[in-house]
Amino acid sequence: MKYLMLVATDPDHTAADAEAAPDVNDWFAQVTGQGAWLSGDRLRPVEDATTVRVRGGELLVTDGPFTESKEWIAGFDVLECADLDAAIEIAAKHPMAYTGRLELRPIWPMDEN
Amino acid sequence: MPGQGAAATAVRRTVTAERLRIVASLIRITGDWDLAEDCVQDAAERALMRWPSDGIPDNPAAWLTSAARRRAVDVLRRRRTEQAKLRLLQAEVELAVDRTVEGEVYDDERLGLLFACCHPSLPLGGRVALTLKTVTGLSTREVARAFLVSEATMGQRLLRTRQKIAHTGISLRQPEPHRLAERTAGILAVIYLLFNEGYTATEGEQTLREDVAGEAVRLAGLVAELLPDDGEVHGLRALLLLQHARRAARTDVGGDLVTLDQQDRTRWDRGYIAAGLHSLGRARGAEHPAGYYQLQAEIAAVHATARDAAATDWARIVTGYDALLALRPSPVVALNRAVAVGFRDGAEAGLAALSDAVAAGGLDGYALVPAVRADLQRRAGRASAAAAEYRVAIQRAATGPEQRLLQRRLDELTETNPERTP
16 A cells, blocks of 8 residues: 655644654664555645646636645655554654644555556 | 344344454455445344244355355356456455364454454544444444444444555554554544543443443453553553442432442442452453553452442552553543542542642643542531532533533532521
8 A cells, every 4th residue: 555644843742742752863763664555755835835726727726725724734754664553653653643733645646446 | 943032132133243254355355345244234134034934054154155255156146347356256255265264364354354443544433433433233223323423424434444454554453463453542542532432431322322332341352362561551451350249239210320439339330340350350461561451450459359448548549540640641541540549548638639630730621620529528517619619520521421421419418508608
């Protein structure tokens, strides 16, 4: 199973949570070591986001992300895991699980209904 | 040759005992929940046709398992999709291996299925409904009636829950050892909800909902068998057994609710109480400090072992609620504690404890608050204050039996104190 892991900020955490967060390099070494990491990156902040729509045939380009909120997407990873529990274990070891929040979304293959 | 009745009893008993095992292995092999359930149903129908004339087989479990598996292969053969062909290949290989002797594998499969049904990534309502459906084999219509929703709504809920399991890759395996305790707690929470769903019987559907509570008790027993090292598993089983022991005494012949202090204790199920106390002993013997369910079971055990209502050890019950509040603060537990204080120290002390509980918040609009206050005011000798509270309680009561119980209390009050009530 392939999962997109969206890495988001979340101001709702304590200093102790931040203190307990593992090192991202350790996390990366572990997931690449077990062959679970396919791709991923960090993203520039929402100030640098551009939203694009076409409505009534007209291109609308606006400044900022989809929705304004306190949490914003700071990065993403594409994971290959045996099942959801395996993906949850990987997410639980990511530093942003402690100081942000992670959303696991299964990839929907094009040839599947 | 067995009689029709004996054969039917044997089929029912075998299906009850083996259903989850067979469903779990068929889901694992075919990946198709509906197919797995239909095949067990089909095997049960075949058994009902064959066993009266052929005789009850020496190993009824193996007979039923083989019949369900043959059916699964037949159904997969008739489907002509690519996916079915792949599953058929896999299924034929798996089914060729006789695994009926490998008891442990099957236990793991049953547990794996339970862990999947109760996975925290599923919506809670879906977890409870799917667990009931998968474990009991009730029809979607019956599950819908048990949860007081339409069949269409329940069908959608079950479908979406199963789809989420498939789409998100929730597998039918046991969690890693370091996640076992928290995931087990997730199963227990679902069983507890299921039990309460059945316990809060409403009019008309009472028999079905008692069945649901009974299934929850049975499921707690199964989990205790499969995960014997977890103290809370035994704590929950003890709690459910001790509460379910009172089922026959909870309503009178007219179907009206009878409160704990008024119940005919000779109608309590002694077998259930003994089993509950045994489970409580196992929970106490576990390594971990007493958990949420064990503490509740301790309170239920005080009631279960009291000779009559007057002999209840209220001091121990208050201590029990104190421990429960220390572990997990809850307005409803604080309310129950106030009732216990009212019996331990008298009605005035109970009213003071009730005021504290209400002031702590979280009980606004809660129907039991005026009912509890009414009982305490009545016992404190303030009939008119009690009557006013009973009227509020009647308005807020959720079910007919609850309303009638409160109305009876109000009537008794006005009969004994005609001049003092407005």
